[in-house]
Amino acid sequence: MARGTQRLIFVALKVLAVALALVLMVVIIRTATFPSYQTSPPECKPTDPDFIPADQDRLARFTSAIRFRTVSYERGVGTPQELSRFIQFIRESFPTIHGSPLVRRQVVGNYSLLYRVAGSDASLQPYMLASHLDVVPATEEANWEAPPFSGQLKDGYIYGRGTIDIKHTLMGCLEAVEFLLSRGRQPKRTLYLAFGHDEETGGHFGAKVIADVLTQQGEKMAFILDEGTPVGDGLLPGVSKQVALISVAEKGGLQLRLEVDEEGGHASIPRSESAIGILSKAISKLEDSPHPNMFGTGPETRMLEYVATEMTLPYRMLTSNLWLFSPLVAWVYSRKPQTNALARTTTALTRFNAGVKDNVISPRATAVIDHRIHPTSSVEEVMEFDLKVVNDPRVKFSVINSRQPSPTSPYGKDSPTYMLLQETIQQIFPDALVAPTTMVGNTDTLYYWNLSSAIYRFNPCVMTSSDLPRFHGVNERISVKSYERAMNFYYHLIVNMDEPLILKRYRHEDDL
Ligand SMILES: CCCCCCCC/C=C\CCCCCCCC(=O)N[C@@H](Cc1c[nH]c2ccccc12)C(=O)O
Numbered sequence: 209m210a211r212g213t214q215r216l217i218f219v220a221l222k223v224l225a226v227a228l229a230l231v232l233m234v235v236i237i238r239t240a241t242f243p244s245y246q247t248s249p250p251e252c253k254p255t256d257p258d259f260i261p262a263d264q265d266r267l268a269r270f271t272s273a274i275r276f277r278t279v280s281y282e283r284g285v286g287t288p289q290e291l292s293r294f295i296q297f298i299r300e301s302f303p304t305i306h307g308s309p310l311v312r313r314q315v316v317g318n319y320s321l322l323y324r325v326a327g328s329d330a331s332l333q334p335y336m337l338a339s340h341l342d343v344v345p346a347t348e349e350a351n352w353e354a355p356p357f358s359g360q361l362k363d364g365y366i367y368g369r370g371t372i373d374i375k376h377t378l379m380g381c382l383e384a385v386e387f388l389l390s391r392g393r394q395p396k397r398t399l400y401l402a403f404g405h406d407e408e409t410g411g412h413f414g415a416k417v418i419a420d421v422l423t424q425q426g427e428k429m430a431f432i433l434d435e436g437t438p439v440g441d442g443l444l445p446g447v448s449k450q451v452a453l454i455s456v457a458e459k460g461g462l463q464l465r466l467e468v469d470e471e472g473g474h475a476s477i478p479r480s481e482s483a484i485g486i487l488s489k490a491i492s493k494l495e496d497s498p499h500p501n502m503f504g505t506g507p508e509t510r511m512l513e514y515v516a517t518e519m520t521l522p523y524r525m526l527t528s529n530l531w532l533f534s535p536l537v538a539w540v541y542s543r544k545p546q547t548n549a550l551a552r553t554t555t556a557l558t559r560f561n562a563g564v565k566d567n568v569i570s571p572r573a574t575a576v577i578d579h580r581i582h583p584t585s586s587v588e589e590v591m592e593f594d595l596k597v598v599n600d601p602r603v604k605f606s607v608i609n610s611r612q613p614s615p616t617s618p619y620g621k622d623s624p625t626y627m628l629l630q631e632t633i634q635q636i637f638p639d640a641l642v643a644p645t646t647m648v649g650n651t652d653t654l655y656y657w658n659l660s661s662a663i664y665r666f667n668p669c670v671m672t673s674s675d676l677p678r679f680h681g682v683n684e685r686i687s688v689k690s691y692e693r694a695m696n697f698y699y700h701l702i703v704n705m706d707e708p709l710i711l712k713r714y715r716h717e718d719d720l
Pocket residue numbers: 407408409410411436437438440443444461546547648649650651652654676679
């Protein structure tokens with residue numbers, strides 16, 4: 209090898225070594241100095257004078273609420289009589305709320321409830337706590353450890369449909385307001401409670417109408433809190449502490465119907481391709497072609513950064529240095545369904561219909577694809593992507609439903625309401641970290657976008673990965689301790705909202 213070439217290689221190796229050393233240095237420095245986003249407000253204790261205990265009366269009210277079979281089956285098909293009975297039960301169970309001159313109650317869309325609790329300072333912008341009255345049907349009843357509409361107490365858990373989705377927040381909010389008012393206190397800031405009656409089937413007749421009513425009344429909210437992501441225990445790799453996940457954004461959706469119409473006929477004389485075959489190829493192409501991994505562009509990235517300082521060293525190093533390791537973390541995310549759903553637009557094949565008889569070639573095949581759209585993508589992008597992937601004019605696409613991803617609500621120390629939420633969570637869950645994330649399913653907040661730019665989705669309940677299948681699944685349950693935490697969470701949130709010190713600490717130029 210010529211001497212000149214040798215020297216060149218030597219210099220190149222030297223440059224590479226220096227560059228690597230520099231990169232390593234940056235990685236180490238960032239790992240060691242990465243900021244913490246956590247706070248440590250005073251813990252809420254059972255000995256506090258304003259602690260709400262899960263006493264017999266409150267537990268009895270909650271278990272009774274679970275016994276109402278307020279099931280939503282499909283759009284416009286629910287259980288109206290049961291909803292009416294449940295509304296009556298709520299009215300009788302919370303006499304202070306329903307007798308207070310501070311409270312205005314409206315029944316909206318026949319079965320949804322909208323309460324306004326007047327604050328003493330009308331100059332302050334109101335806020336809204338949302339939940340829903342309905343539940344999904346209970347299947348596989350035989351496999352439940354206690355009947356799904358029994359509200360049975362067993363080994364410290366209350367069993368039943370709605371215990372974590374979402375009658376614990378519905379009753380938790382009401383208990384908190386009842387407790388406040390029964391102590392003769394009036395909040396400074398007006399608050400709304402909004403309880404839709406058909407969230408489980410899209411909120412078209414409940415939350416949508418609530419939003420219309422509030423819009424007509426010209427209301428704007430300082431923030432809105434609805435059902436959402438839980439306090440995860442063991443859900444995030446590399447973090448041993450619990451992580452309370454506040455969803456600051458919600459994925460969009462695109463439900464597509466795919467249809468192929470071809471000549472059918474006698475099964476003994478098939479053509480080379482059938483409607484079923486053509487459609488199968490199309491949907492299998494869609495399943496095999498995932499939408500791009502968007503890790504690094506949405507709240508899912510910040511979620512990791514918010515807990516970085518509490519991670520085990522290898523994870524901490526990766527997360528503190530996403531400028532370098534983002535592609536690697538993106539790949540790790542794509543490996544598990546829960547994290548994959550956070551990182552990209554997902555494609556779920558939910559229906560496939562074709563054929564009427566064993567020996568008849570079906571002239572028609574149809575399928576439904578349910579996409580959930582990443583916050584940094586759009587309905588248009590998803591449609592364009594799919595058409596390109598299928599690339600077959602015989603497959604006709606039609607849109608069943610579409611909605612853009614939600615705007616991302618402000619979070620972090622620049623957002624007083626997010627920080628208020630974070631501090632309240634840490635009062636009730638003192639061992640938990642708090643982090644922003646994206647809601648992968650849809651909620652009633654879809655209709656509330658025009659009411660507030662600060663919309664958060666959170667479920668004040670600790671959940672392990674083995675609890676997740678209880679959502680809409682078998683053996684839905686909540687521990688008595690968790691229900692107690694839910695009541696106290698809402699109570700503290702309401703009290704904190706009137707505590708100028710907390711908001712002021714994070715308030716910038718924007719006045720709430
Ligand atoms: C590593 C990170 C882990 C993250 C873990 C996240 C865990 C999530 C755990 C629980 C969340 C479940 C809560 C889901 C609630 C979603 C509500 C729902 O099921 N919605 C339906 C129906 C629906 C409601 N509103 C609309 C509007 C438009 C279409 C459908 C719906 C749904 O999303 O399909």
